[in-house]
Amino acid sequence: MRCSQMSSFIVMDIVKEAENYKDCIHFEIGQPDLPPSPKVKQALHVSIDENKFSYTQSHGLVELREKIAQHYQTTYGVTIDIEQIFLTPGTSGAFLIAYALTLGKGTTLGFSDPSYPCYKNFAYLLEIHPCFMPIGKEDNFELHVKHLEPHALDALQISSPANPTGNIYDRENLKSLVTYCEKKNIAFISDELYHGLTYEKEASCALEFGSKNVYVINGFSKYYCLPGQRLGWVIVPKEKIRHAEMVAQNLFICAPTLSQYGALEAFDDAYLKEIKAEFQKRRDYLYGELSQLFDIDAKPEGAFYIWANVSHYSDDSFSFAKELLENIHIATTPGVDFGTNGTNCYIRFAYTRSIEHMREGVERLKNYLKEKNENQ
Template identity: 50%
Template sequence: MDILKKAREIPDAVHLEIGEPDLEPPPEVIERLNLAIAQKRFNYTPALGLWELRERIAKHYWDYYKVDVNPSRIVITTGTSSAFLVAYSMLMEVGDSVALADPSYPCYKNFAYLLGIKPVFVDVDESTNYQITPEHLWDKDIKAVHISSPSNPTGTLYTEENLRALCEYCREKDIYLISDEIYHGLVYERKERTVLEFWDRAIVINGFSKFFCMPGFRIGWMILPEELIRPAEIVMQNTYICAPTLSQYSALGAFDYEYLSKVRETFRKRRDVLYEGIKDIFLVFAKPEGAFYIWADIGRYSEDSYEFCMKVLKDAKVAITPGVDFGKNKTNRFVRFAYTRKEEELRLAVERLKEYLT
């Protein structure tokens, strides 16, 4: 956030630090929003969300993954952030532990700290394509494992084999598996797999902020085993009542697969532009398979990713995120690029970086 704040003070900075899509949502989202306003849909919805939207998401799971999900198992949340808090508060008590990858999205550990839960960090690297595997977990006393695929910050995708293995491990150990699938849809060479294909008791969290290009709508969902629906409802009623009503009605128009395929292709092209531009000036151990991030090693230039990002912003006018934001596992040697800007801006950033670094 320090980088973002300073970058906003530089009028011609290229912003590659923000993990927020710059594309518009599917057109029907806006149509549904305007219709909901015209119909004065301003009241609370049920805490678990509009039944119509829960049904539509269930249809999405059949259309996209060929997975049959009962709409009653789908609960609508205020973005994925509230979903993580609800899940953690239901599944774990104060003092329990959750396994998290290092590096990973920094808010996971902060949600845990907020609830008095202990994050147990699993060092991951290119040897497992930045995935947690059962071999990482055998000696850890944990109540849950929390994964993300594709990952922020690495853009790597969990394999079918590893998802199966993790499901089997969690089933045998009687611990929970939470899968953050917010970047599903933004996968470029192979098909992403939802963990529900391998274990229907896994907990899936997803939302409309990334693939559906609706970050400010603050709308997400969670898929739960039947016995957790009522506990989730109680938590949700007492924390935020319900997800934003207008956003729920708007999200009914989000599943325009023809439009979304164009979103995916836009980000694929951007990935290729940025990856080809920086792979010779930084070490990139894992070409991103999804999301919109590149995790790059800056060791040939610096061992302090925060200081490096500050210098690059000041001298090259390119804003990138220091790796130390995502954990402690060699993250002082890494930075994260977000390809959430137009191709011409990405090329400009590459030109500036090459000029500055060489």
């Protein structure tokens, strides 16, 4: 086993230490502070009253999979058989299904550097070889076919909108990647967890381009404001349905039942429109303020993160994040959580708290960095 190669989330050390400061300003966790639709809460209460505590089938509730399928038809014009949809315990369960269906011991999974840390950690857990492909502002933080060509990949993982950069893959580039992977028999795994939280432009779904070798992952933790309900989903190719069913049965039997009943009411379009508008206001505020303090390679197009270059102040993002936490009680995520491609010069700010909360943090940051500059 290569589990010893797994890295912990450094941000969780920051979270733990931040608990020591009652006046801490939180920019570290990618967890929305907004509640889900009131309809979700009502559905949960009803489910409890009706004693809906039993297992569901491993696929998940038929009614919920029908709503998810309708969502893809309405939003992307994509028709999906509900048997292709598997409800999972968070997106972590969805990643495990996708990896189990496409990869085996010694095979190679490609993804960008920087990217979400769990990709490589799941690879190590399953004895899959992770292939790190550096990207930067010159690529708009997107992988392109040119990045893939030098490598012998068995699967490719992308995320759009991305964590930690907030960029959205250009539609034509996404199509080119899907087409290339189809020709090369490379499984294409698309993490679309932040779909819905998009601002100036919409994100395309990897299923829109007709490939039969695409796996799409999404969930209810971000846009739908249900992080603690631990509910995600994966859409698999039709020929993989039975295999996915066996993996799901053995990994987790089924996703949390109450969470599934609550999520039946999560597709509340009027409420979700308000959620999106609120996060866009927060993005605009924090981007405007941080742009005066740090170099920001790209204005985030989606999700709720800002990837800030702090090299003017430090070339050790973990030490800098610790410094901000200890001296002015601001919690951020060190860039080194997300890879090795220059990440020691970046920290990630999450705009998952109110503007009032963030404003206090910005003022502390301005005063601290001003004093730091004067003392250099």
